[in-house]
Amino acid sequence: MNPQTLESYASGRWTRGEGVESSLVDPVAGEMIATASARGVDLKRALGFARKHGQGALRALSYADRAKLLGAVADTLAANRAKYESIAIANSGNTKADAAIDIDGGIGTLKYYARLGASLGEARMLLDEKPVRLAKAENYQAIHLMVPRRGVAIHINAFNFPSWGLWEKAAVALLAGMPVFAKPASSTALLAHEMVRDVIAAQVLPDGALSLLVGSAGDLLDHLTSDDVIAFTGSADTAARVRGHRHVVARNVPVNIEADSINAALLAPDAAGGGAAFDAFVREVVREMTVKAGQKCTAIRRIIVPEGKAGDVAEALFAKLKNTKVGDPRNEDTRMGPLVTRAQQAAAFDGIRKLAREADFVIGGAEPPALDGIDAGKAAFVAPTLLRVKDVKHADAVHEVEVFGPAATIVPYRDEKDACALVARGGGSLVASIYGEDQGFLARMVEGIGPSHGRLLLVEPAIASAHSGHGIVMPQCNHGGPGRAGAGEELGGLYGLRFYHQRLAVQGSTDLLASLQAQAAALH
Numbered sequence: 001m002n003p004q005t006l007e008s009y010a011s012g013r014w015t016r017g018e019g020v021e022s023s024l025v026d027p028v029a030g031e032m033i034a035t036a037s038a039r040g041v042d043l044k045r046a047l048g049f050a051r052k053h054g055q056g057a058l059r060a061l062s063y064a065d066r067a068k069l070l071g072a073v074a075d076t077l078a079a080n081r082a083k084y085e086s087i088a089i090a091n092s093g094n095t096k097a098d099a100a101i102d103i104d105g106g107i108g109t110l111k112y113y114a115r116l117g118a119s120l121g122e123a124r125m126l127l128d129e130k131p132v133r134l135a136k137a138e139n140y141q142a143i144h145l146m147v148p149r150r151g152v153a154i155h156i157n158a159f160n161f162p163s164w165g166l167w168e169k170a171a172v173a174l175l176a177g178m179p180v181f182a183k184p185a186s187s188t189a190l191l192a193h194e195m196v197r198d199v200i201a202a203q204v205l206p207d208g209a210l211s212l213l214v215g216s217a218g219d220l221l222d223h224l225t226s227d228d229v230i231a232f233t234g235s236a237d238t239a240a241r242v243r244g245h246r247h248v249v250a251r252n253v254p255v256n257i258e259a260d261s262i263n264a265a266l267l268a269p270d271a272a273g274g275g276a277a278f279d280a281f282v283r284e285v286v287r288e289m290t291v292k293a294g295q296k297c298t299a300i301r302r303i304i305v306p307e308g309k310a311g312d313v314a315e316a317l318f319a320k321l322k323n324t325k326v327g328d329p330r331n332e333d334t335r336m337g338p339l340v341t342r343a344q345q346a347a348a349f350d351g352i353r354k355l356a357r358e359a360d361f362v363i364g365g366a367e368p369p370a371l372d373g374i375d376a377g378k379a380a381f382v383a384p385t386l387l388r389v390k391d392v393k394h395a396d397a398v399h400e401v402e403v404f405g406p407a408a409t410i411v412p413y414r415d416e417k418d419a420c421a422l423v424a425r426g427g428g429s430l431v432a433s434i435y436g437e438d439q440g441f442l443a444r445m446v447e448g449i450g451p452s453h454g455r456l457l458l459v460e461p462a463i464a465s466a467h468s469g470h471g472i473v474m475p476q477c478n479h480g481g482p483g484r485a486g487a488g489e490e491l492g493g494l495y496g497l498r499f500y501h502q503r504l505a506v507q508g509s510t511d512l513l514a515s516l517q518a519q520a521a522a523l524h
């Protein structure tokens, strides 16, 4: 089959870039399935089109009207779901369960924001804070309102969530009234491309509300204005380039960064082997290591356990990991597929080798696994790889190197203080989960490690099988983390709308402010 040539949707039409910038490959067979290029696409014009047509149309609508648009997008995607699953398997090496997290996660987030938007009714601005008196005169007050920004929302996404990354950002921006200019990562752009094609064909969004750039970013950032915003997800290196881009800096374009993260799972001292908290911990670590072959920004990388329990934990994890069936995701019994590309495989092996300088292998390694029917010279597999730090005091790599694959390392701790200090050495993470029976310990950890996280999952036996998972991002909850994780914030229900609005204090007479207040929907 000839590789498909992907196109960008810019200035209201599908446009083919010149030549080939990237090849999209099936990471099991190594075959090229599509090519991408954005070379020659007029990005300045495309941004102007989105601002004029998309902004104009969305701005005229209420939150409830825009919520209906999100619902229509979600329905369009749901109707084509089977096709998307096949693409996720072919281009990303996803198992069906992996594909569901990406595809259904995207559709679910759209539906969630559609419901939330409906609750905001016919308003076109948000009330952030009630009136406050500013002077002796009672009829002179101030309120804080939020109005949609005037520009375009530039969404630059990572390769590991071509669907969820696209729609979790688009849902919030469109509800806020900003047109979306989405750039998926080139290596897995096929899914985003097909989804946007279906949404455009269904004519459920106003012209200019959704644009897609398939290929490299080119001079995109050179054409931004101070009305635009950038929401970026990807590596810390690229994040630094985007945030530090001279035009972005000069125009003070707001940038939200979701970067990499060396997330921890922590076993409490009281969680005994065979107990519900211990079992939940082991289950979750294995799930996080193997789902999407560990290619989740939220995946557990550091397994922080009491010194005396490191052996039991290693044994329990080994027993489960050795039975994880790795192979072609098209086979029903496969539990873990490959990484998305050979380049990602090489980067993962490189990271594992760095970790192994300070740790012993419990299982796995830094070589391609031998798998039935798979050509190791073409495929991008990495075996589930568990390491155990040799000397905690002198181990640095485990806190610094993000292996974006199915690898994690056991780090033993002495006491509560030591555990908090070790977790903090990650330099800021998206999420940590803590497993134990003593509520006092779990509660103390919120203060103990909270400052270096955007989200904590506290697992005690009562919710051991009810929780939504360490690595699953729920749209109701904040997603983002300080420091290394990018210092960004996304989602979190209505809170996520803030990034796409201008917050302003309005000072005036009590009567006038009361009428403005009546026109706005309450953010809280």
Ligand code: NAP
Residues within 6 Å of the ligand: 156, 157, 158, 159, 160, 161, 183, 184, 185, 186, 187, 215, 216, 217, 233, 234, 235, 236, 237, 238, 239, 241, 242, 257, 258, 259, 260, 261, 296, 297, 402, 404, 430, 485
């Ligand atoms: P990446 O190489 O940094 O690429 C991310 C995006 O930036 C891609 O769309 C890429 O486009 C684009 N890009 C590259 N150079 C650019 C430039 N100069 N200007 C504008 N855009 C540019 O990251 P990745 O390899 O796709 O993703 C893996 C990383 O993302 C991991 O470190 C992971 O932890 C992180 N991640 C974080 C989250 C989170 O929510 N915090 C979620 C998922 C992944 P091309 O593909 O065309 O180069």
